Amino acid sequence: xxxxxxTPKYLVTQMGNDKSIKCEQNLGHDTMYWYKQDSKKFLxxxxxxxxxxxxxxxxxxxxxxxxxxxxxxLNLHINSLxxxxxxxxxxxxxxxxxxxxxxxxxxxxxxxxxx
Amino acid sequence: KNEVEQSPQxxxxxxGEFITINCSYxxxxxxxxxxxxxxxxxIVSLFMLSSGKKKHGRLIATINIQEKHSSLHITASHPRDxxxxxxxxxxxxxxxxxxxxxxxxxxxx
Numbered sequence: 001x002x003x004x005x006x007t008p009k010y011l012v013t014q015m016g017n018d019k020s021i022k023c024e025q026n027l028g029h030d031t032m033y034w035y036k037q038d039s040k041k042f043l044x045x046x047x048x049x050x051x052x053x054x055x056x057x058x059x060x061x062x063x064x065x066x067x068x069x070x071x072x073x074l075n076l077h078i079n080s081l082x083x084x085x086x087x088x089x090x091x092x093x094x095x096x097x098x099x100x101x102x103x104x105x106x107x108x109x110x111x112x113x114x115x
Numbered sequence: 116k117n118e119v120e121q122s123p124q125x126x127x128x129x130x131g132e133f134i135t136i137n138c139s140y141x142x143x144x145x146x147x148x149x150x151x152x153x154x155x156x157x158i159v160s161l162f163m164l165s166s167g168k169k170k171h172g173r174l175i176a177t178i179n180i181q182e183k184h185s186s187l188h189i190t191a192s193h194p195r196d197x198x199x200x201x202x203x204x205x206x207x208x209x210x211x212x213x214x215x216x217x218x219x220x221x222x223x224x
Binding site for chain 1 (some may be wrong): 122144145147148152156157158159160163165199201203204205206209210211212214216
């Protein structure tokens, strides 16, 4: 069974469209994350939820809106997609936040290409 | 200057060689993580350590808190070890991890 799953794995879309990426974890973890990995391969935290509550909200455009219907799911909705949004988006989860002392488990990534 | 610096950025070695990847940081940390990103993109956590040394198979991770430095060693390297190795640190009193830029390792047969 996949521990952290993301759908879709690949997403090709036109500028201006709205799209969603879904993430689910079956590890029973309390904390979930969204990261963006750009062409330079840096991983940048975007959001983190702990028990459905937003705890990290980095400076990202408000076109990006996370939604956590329950602690096993953290979805990412992107409005009015722009060329610069093209990247790989990773979802991750950890048992708790614990100030960075928790191992994070990553999904396979969603490769988004905006044309 | 990034709070987490890795060296080298790129490393190419022959199969069987002993590999060392370094990570230095400039902040107080609660823990340091080593992760591996496969050529296919998947990211796997290798180690989390806050002191001393950990070993898993051919991989060894060490940390020196006083010197703010960690090393990841691979013994008897193999082409399947080819990947990007990423160092990340958890900050004291903060939820986030601060990520290094990664070291791209290529092991040639």
